[in-house]
Amino acid sequence: MNQPAPFIDFQNISVAVQGHLVLDSLSIQIPDGEHIAILGPNGSGKSSFVKTLLREHYPVYSESGTVFKTWGQERWDVFSLRSQFGYVSQDLQHTFTRSISGMDVILSGFFSSIGLFFHTISPDMKKKAEDICTFLEITHLADRSFSDMSSGEARRFLIGRALVHDPRVLILDEPSNSLDLHALHMLRTTMRKIAGKTVIILVTHSLPDIIPEIKRVVLFKDGKIFHDGSKEDVLTDGYISSVFEVQVKIHNEDGFFYATGY
Numbered sequence: 001m002n003q004p005a006p007f008i009d010f011q012n013i014s015v016a017v018q019g020h021l022v023l024d025s026l027s028i029q030i031p032d033g034e035h036i037a038i039l040g041p042n043g044s045g046k047s048s049f050v051k052t053l054l055r056e057h058y059p060v061y062s063e064s065g066t067v068f069k070t071w072g073q074e075r076w077d078v079f080s081l082r083s084q085f086g087y088v089s090q091d092l093q094h095t096f097t098r099s100i101s102g103m104d105v106i107l108s109g110f111f112s113s114i115g116l117f118f119h120t121i122s123p124d125m126k127k128k129a130e131d132i133c134t135f136l137e138i139t140h141l142a143d144r145s146f147s148d149m150s151s152g153e154a155r156r157f158l159i160g161r162a163l164v165h166d167p168r169v170l171i172l173d174e175p176s177n178s179l180d181l182h183a184l185h186m187l188r189t190t191m192r193k194i195a196g197k198t199v200i201i202l203v204t205h206s207l208p209d210i211i212p213e214i215k216r217v218v219l220f221k222d223g224k225i226f227h228d229g230s231k232e233d234v235l236t237d238g239y240i241s242s243v244f245e246v247q248v249k250i251h252n253e254d255g256f257f258y259a260t261g262y
């Protein structure tokens, strides 16, 4: 039987943005269906990798051979490719400046718009958004103004917005930034639920964001992959101290990893 094409097959990918090499001969293969965490310090190329994945950036083709395939395809209509993804970033949170309800934030995902204007909401869309609210346990907040929500509440509505199209892959770009302990707990609970049905690519510099369901960690440094492997192999005192350039100790507590001593 034929093996399904890997979700990502990138070989020798170099990407330059405004004359700056943001990804440097990077090679990575991710099978379809595998959750991964991309971990690395500021400026290591994590966001550039996600932008390349979403075809916002394109690699330069090298003489040594460049492979740039997503689900087995090199050439994609970018809209068709992007429709396979849900994407949540902090930047997105800041783009919602108008005072709209949490429910409307979710519904706006059907139109890839920032809010609702003259859009027609079908009963199916409404039902889907309500089901997502139930799944994410945010129904009680759905009528509240998005701008009045805490960062943690708002983050969960943006995740809901990203789920309306049943994406094949959900990209969470630093989802835990600026969240307090309770909000962190809620976010991780939400991520664990989602991981049961949707593939997650988590971009982070925070080790405890890597929920137990994510088994593989890819460490980025200087636009390159510094190390790639199982969580137990990658999240060690040595690798994490080297990549972040500070001496740390790594602890594993109930499947969550923490760095201390820095």
Ligand SMILES: Nc1ncnc2c1ncn2[C@@H]1O[C@H](COP(=O)(O)OP(=O)(O)OP(=O)(O)O)[C@@H](O)[C@H]1O
Residues within 6 Å of the ligand: 017, 018, 020, 021, 022, 040, 041, 042, 043, 044, 045, 046, 047, 048, 049, 205
């Ligand atoms: N538009 C751009 N023009 C020039 N340089 C850029 C541009 N975008 C990113 N870079 C540079 O590319 C490198 C990688 O940036 P990138 O944003 O991918 O890192 P990151 O790991 O996502 O960082 P952070 O954790 O701070 O978000 C950095 O040195 C950054 O300054």
